[in-house]
Amino acid sequence: MTETPEARLKRMTMRSWRRGIKEMDLIFGRWSEAHLAGLDAEKLELYEALLAEADQDIYPWITAAMPVPQRYAALIDEIRVFARANVSAG
Template sequence: MSDDHDRLEARRRRARFRSWHRGTREADLILGPFADEAAAGLTVPELDQYEALLEEADADVLGWVTGGTSVPAAFDTPLLRRIAARSRGNAD
């Protein structure tokens, strides 16, 4: 395996772990299963977006995913829409 591939896989593993170990159980239950299903297939730009999302506060992420608060332009992406759809049981 190449170093680039190894680094990418390490990032994906870290993202999965972080998705299950948030500050709130609600965020764990939304982001954890999404990461389990999707992390292996995320492109580098999508992984960049997902890692940025993981840096945000749980309350903000939950509001965006559930539609309770408006999504900032920086996070209004197809990736966040996939997470939101999955959390509502409408996974593509």
């Protein structure tokens, strides 16, 4: 059975909110709710691949403590900007 686009977005949003590290839940959860529905197919694929990465790898990319793999650089930059403007504000 093929996953519907709506089910995919719901699954990805759920995965964004249930990362395992609270900081990542807040960053990815809020970003996904604000942006997932508007992403094109290519960016959805990229975000889904990012969701498969370990939080222990992603968090240092988001905080700029470690270099971001080129594949994810633009997306991480976008998420980082959103997090600075929205997550710390509560």
